Amino acid sequence: MAAKVVDIAGLSLTFETKDGPVYALSNVDLTIRRGEFVSFIGPSGCGKTTLLRVIADLEKSTGGSIAVNGLSPEEARLQRAYGYVFQAPALYPWRNIERNVTLPLEIMGMPKAERQARAKKYLELVNLGGFERKFPWQLSGGMQQRASIARALSFEPDLLLMDEPFGALDEIVRDHLNEQLLRLWDKTEKTVVFVTHSIPEAVFLSSKIVVMSPRPGRIIDVIETDFPRGRGLDIRETPEFLKIAHRVREGLRAGHAYED
Amino acid sequence: MAAKVVDIAGLSLTFETKDGPVYALSNVDLTIRRGEFVSFIGPSGCGKTTLLRVIADLEKSTGGSIAVNGLSPEEARLQRAYGYVFQAPALYPWRNIERNVTLPLEIMGMPKAERQARAKKYLELVNLGGFERKFPWQLSGGMQQRASIARALSFEPDLLLMDEPFGALDEIVRDHLNEQLLRLWDKTEKTVVFVTHSIPEAVFLSSKIVVMSPRPGRIIDVIETDFPRGRGLDIRETPEFLKIAHRVREGLRAGHAYED
Amino acid sequence: AQAADKVTLQLKWVTQAQFAGYYVAKEKGFYEEAGLDVTINPGGPDIAPPQVIAGGGADVIVDWMPSALASREKGVPLVNIAQPYKRSGMMLTCRKETGITSPADFPGKTLGVWFFGNEYPFLSWMSKLGIPTTGGPKGVTVLKQGFNVDPLLQKQADCISTMTYNEYWQVIEAGVKPEDLVVFKYEEQGVATLEDGLYVLEAKLADPKFVETMAKFVKASMKGWDYARAHPDEAVKIVLDNDATGAQTEGHQKTMMEEVNKLTEGSTGVLDPADYERTVKTIMTGGSDPVITKAPVGAWTHAVTDKM
Amino acid sequence: MSGLRHALLFLGIAGLGAIAMLDAHTGGEAGAGYALSLLALSLLGWRGLALLANARLGDARRQRLADLAVPVLFGLWIVFLWQAVTVGFGVPQVLLPPPSMILARILGSADILLADFRQTFLQAVLAGYVLGCGSGFIVALIADRVPFLQRGLLPLGNLASALPIVGVAPIMVMWFGFDWPSKAAVVVIMTFFPMLVNTVAGLAAAGRQERELLGTYAASWGQSLLALRLPAAMPFIFNALKINSTLALIGAIVAEFFGTPIVGMGFRISTEVGRMNLDMVWAEIVLAAVAGSLFYGLVALAERRVTFWHPSLRQR
């Protein structure tokens, strides 16, 4: 069996706020192995972002244990084990798009020519070729989001943590990027942890779907899929696909509070 | 025929940037009548946001004509003709959620008790009851987006301009809010102009779908639908629905540059 | 009784025994007896009394004559109405180790000078000696001396300006022995100019009432000076009481009082025209850049002292 | 463009009125009528300026010209009022000389002004400014780098915030001698604190998510400083640079009151006040104002270049 990339046991996280504690994560167990494509899906506010942030060492758990590549999240972060796409684009306004994308490469000390080649490659992958010299505020919301995806891809990390990367994109671009991402994952044996709200997207992309539920945030279902690695968008019509989608939807519905 | 709420003819808008002009909108013609529910759909960067901003007098067109409620956009804005939901939540970090929602009400001079009642009503509508005292950074991305929707609904404008309001929401919440919005529209004869990336959402909600295409941003198709006003989510399985969805998808695809 | 006449006096410098006569006259009630209500405003490093009087901030000021005459030429018509200081207390104090024994040794040396209108006597002296003040081996390098004697103690200057009643003693108090110093008194160098005199605006003298008030004021002030000479210890105490900064020390003020009394000794307040002429002559020999360009007319009057 | 026409009309009338008033030498005995006409002309001029300031000219070059004209005309107006009041009401020149006299002095004593400028501005101000801003900046960085120092250094840095010039200048003369280094030292002390405070505030200004992004790259302190925190701090840092550009000048000039060689703007001012040469004093003040404004303008220009992305420079 492949090595464990993320190993979480009994994890919990409570935010202390002025008006009482918020139980963002409660008793979460999860193992992610090398080469898996894992999606987190769940109602808004159920702790998906928080869980991803704990893995990335952006948030400290208040209970339980977590290891990333066998190390503590902090050590893993210091080893630049992962690339992270935030829910908001978080581009730096004083850098143009190209220089935003090359930012991690600069920090990791890549020579300039190579950096620019990388930026070009990934900006084209997300259909932003020609926008290198624009500043973030000159881009549409979806374009900004794509720039931030290119930024995370550019340094080709083994572990990709992506928080709703395709939320602001239209169906066509989304399908295109889904395919690109899948191809990348396929070719390079990357591990991807992916937050999404789209059930079809989750089912199409993932080898493992983690369904979460809020208050307190916890995992209520883990679904393994076994579509072929080289799958195309057409599998979305297969009964197998629809069955899994249905199971995810049921899980989601269960996690929701309202009865209507 | 109902009165024209938005009347656009030959509209164009060019952004001057350091490396040449960006043709964000080119020769756009569009009429929106009272009580219509109009969706803009199109590839990322095609000018949906820009068009909405022109209607809202947040951007000045560089050519053509536009009238809102028979007035110039500026006059209409000064009359507080519309409520706007931005693509990003744009909550004020120093106000808690309730006070973010009551902000427009305060500005419009509503008494405090009534403001709070309104906030309660709309926060509950978007499933944020109980989060009144939290500050924006204590909310998840989707929750922030919902707060900003509650803020726009709170002062019950006749014209609602919404820029991808449900982008960051999961399917269940989204369906729920779709229904709520439809019900509101139904009951109150509001006019809604709505930007979305989701084809089913556009078809389900709209009485008119405007399909746009980029570089330069223009309208390539306008589809009128005639589902009953009191429709439910179930119409999404009807052939009529699927036919329209197909037409939208074709339009979208045509607007996209890539051939794969 | 008639309401007391208000008089505001602007001093040239901070409260110290240099101005003891006025403070004594106030505290001992001499002004009050004369039917005057006198306000004494201390000066400071950037208070120019002629400016204050021109701006209406004072009725009468204490100033040195070169400065007063220069102001007169610049359009502030000051008139000397009385001269409590008979002699000049200015001197140049040098460290002996610099090798200076006479003015002939000045070239090539660095001298500290007070500016702000107090530089005129020095400039006259140098021009009389024919020494340029622009530096170089043939001239002297002039520093604008601050308020204290540090430049001499720290050997930043070879000589500094001192008053017989003040800075000289500060040097001594700092531990330098008199025999380590060489002093040049302006009196002895023949370049003495009149110091602390009382000046008013010319236009006001047209008013006989004002002249009368001033006469009472000068008379009471001179009584104060006489008293200070007779009771130096009490005068020092009065000065200390009036020092709002609380910084003056009794020892230093005692010394100052003694020295100041030597300068006011023998003065009735009446200006000696001969002293005036001598001062004018001194400051008009200013070489290329004289302090005043033409002999002033009407710069002094006995009208006030005649009424005393 | 009728706004522009109206503006020019108003300004024209005001200008002609002004010239007429300067012609009518009242010789210091002006009365209420004179004051009233000054007031009326001022209101007219202000209206014209307001129109000019709001005029939107299509042509970018003409717009820039109009933008420049407003402060210049405003300044000319102040100068006119000054001249009219000092001459008209016979203000003694030892209190406030009229501009005409100051101008004559500037032209007549250019060599002295130049020497003073060299001494005070080119040496004391520039050296002190660079060292003061530099040290404030570096201390802020050190405090930021070492949390221990942050907690200890900042409170002690506050101690340096108001070391009063009056007390410090004589001490600096004692330590660094009479020439410009002691003035530069005073400037260093004056400019240090504004830079410290603003840099500390600026370094705290970067957004949380922007910081976290660098955290995910395991960027070192130096890297995140260069890539994020300094750029985000720039608006604050430029505030300090602007405030200091004027503070430095004041500091150097004031410091010269406490002992100098006999050259320098502060020396000249204090000496000439004592000599009642107020025209020379104002000539130096004008020199200081012009030099200071240019200095400030240069800093503001650099700010525009460096923080072009900041919303404050993108508004309107």
Next chain:
Amino acid sequence: MAAAKPKPIARLFAGHAGPVAVLGLALVALWYAGAVWLNADLQIDAFARAGTDWNFTDLVAGTWAQERPLLPAPHQVLAELWRTTVETGIASKRSLVFHGWVTLSSTLLGFAAGALLGILLAVGIVHVRVLEKSLMPWIIASQTIPILAVAPMVIVVLGAIGLKGLVPKSVISTYLCFFPVAIGMVKGLRAPDLLQLDLMRTYSASARQTFFYLRWPTSLPFLFAGLKVAISISLVGAIIAELPTGAQAGLGARLLAGSYYGQTIQIWSALVAAALMAALLVALMGAIERQVARLMGARS
């Protein structure tokens, strides 16, 4: 973060007290060393004049006990401070508390007026085009006018219209300290995100509402940075202004008198008093800033 209880010493150093104490001690040590360094020459001279033999210990002891040192030793300053604060009645003219209060009162008055003026100017500049264009360059020019040169004229003029005492001094403080506030506020009032401004536009909020609901809250970090600088400059202004008002009372008068009579210990004790006062005022602003941030829901 790890919640393990730190050891007492570690806890001390995690707060402000420990680091301040350590660095303060370092400063004092440096100061003692500086005193020896700077005063040695004069001390050697003194020994030579007195004709005494001396060794290094004598030298050090001597440099720390001079009556008019170039740099007084900390304990000398402390003793002077003690003498002039605790041992002297606060109503006495020799009390540093008395002088400190004189200076503080005009500092605070000047600061309040300056902060208000700075804010008002910034508001005007941000809202009225003609003000921005005509006023801004002249505000800048005004700040380059050497204050000590015009202060006497200001005092004379204000005195002529009957304003004496506290007010003229505060005017000088105001003049100096409004500038950092104005500069910071102009930037701060323009700092809101374009999106946040757009939101206000959609409500067709008046300029006043946009100001109170958006611009003001956004400008607070800039405002506080400005206020901290302003309050310390205000103190400097109050001290400077004490000279042309006849240097009658206040820390500035103390400094001047001390300087005039070469009493370095007195200068330094006034300096230390002024610096402490400034540090306290700045710290107070900092505390207010933190409190305001807390009320505004800032993330700790």
